[in-house]
Amino acid sequence: METETLTIETHPARSDVDFLDDQINAYNLATTGIPFGGLLACFVRDEAGQIVAGIYGWTWGDCCEIKSLWVHADWRRQRYGTRLLQVAEQEAARRGCAQIVLSTHSFQAPEFYRKRGYEVVGSVEGYPREHQSIYLRKSLERLTHGRP
Numbered sequence: 001m002e003t004e005t006l007t008i009e010t011h012p013a014r015s016d017v018d019f020l021d022d023q024i025n026a027y028n029l030a031t032t033g034i035p036f037g038g039l040l041a042c043f044v045r046d047e048a049g050q051i052v053a054g055i056y057g058w059t060w061g062d063c064c065e066i067k068s069l070w071v072h073a074d075w076r077r078q079r080y081g082t083r084l085l086q087v088a089e090q091e092a093a094r095r096g097c098a099q100i101v102l103s104t105h106s107f108q109a110p111e112f113y114r115k116r117g118y119e120v121v122g123s124v125e126g127y128p129r130e131h132q133s134i135y136l137r138k139s140l141e142r143l144t145h146g147r148p
């Protein structure tokens with residue numbers, strides 16, 4: 001078998017990246033036998049219909065992973081982030097999730113999450129340089145047992 005030249009793509013097609021994600025997800029589902037719980041997203045739009053805040057993630061195997069939570073700079077400090085996180089937590093609990101996991105960077109929002117009951121479960125120093133990547137978790141046990 002002849003080795004082909006491998007080329008780094010700095011602007012891969014979204015469809016190619018989605019293909020890789022789909023293949024990994026298919027493997028994970030087939031290997032674990034745990035069905036996908038579904039995507040989870042909520043958006044705040046301005047009067048023109050533009051997204052000014054949003055949250056995105058998924059549920060799988062009694063767990064919710066938040067991949068993105070963003071609020072436009074002009075809309076911050078108005079509790080949109082808190083409200084989006086609460087809606088996601090409630091939906092995850094409704095789906096039977098026992099926990100939520102997410103990551104942030106030291107220069108982003110670790111205190112925001114800590115104040116809302118998330119605990120740091122790990123970190124990577126120097127990612128990116130002079131900063132940290134921080135991994136957090138929150139138990140949803142109270143929500144899944146019918147208590148607010």
